[in-house]
Amino acid sequence: MHDAVELExxxxxxxxxxxxxxxxxxxVQRAALGMEGVEPVVIAHPLSTLSGAQIEERARQAAPQVKxxxxxx
Numbered sequence: 001m002h003d004a005v006e007l008e009x010x011x012x013x014x015x016x017x018x019x020x021x022x023x024x025x026x027x028v029q030r031a032a033l034g035m036e037g038v039e040p041v042v043i044a045h046p047l048s049t050l051s052g053a054q055i056e057e058r059a060r061q062a063a064p065q066v067k068x069x070x071x072x073x
Contacts (some may be wrong), residue, residue, distance in 0.1 A: 001029035004038050014038070015069035017062060019045035043067040 006012040018026045018040045026040045043062050047055060 001026055001033060001035075005030070005033045005035045008035060013070045015066040017039050017041045017043060017045060017066070019043055021061075023043040032068055039069060041069055049070070 001016060004008050004016045007014045016026060016038060020042055021038060022045075023042055030040075031035055041062050042065075043058050047058070048059070
């Protein structure tokens, strides 16, 4: 979140991707940093035990949310 807040503050659109297990922490951080407008992209947890192909599938599923975060709408 810290990097996203810094980039967004500089006018660079960002997409913060978190697993559902870390969503609360991401929301607390964005509020503490004054950037409630940075909406995290949430994917299923966990990642560490997945194969490369499974991670690629999660990325494909998250792509529309990432696109919205970067381009708006």
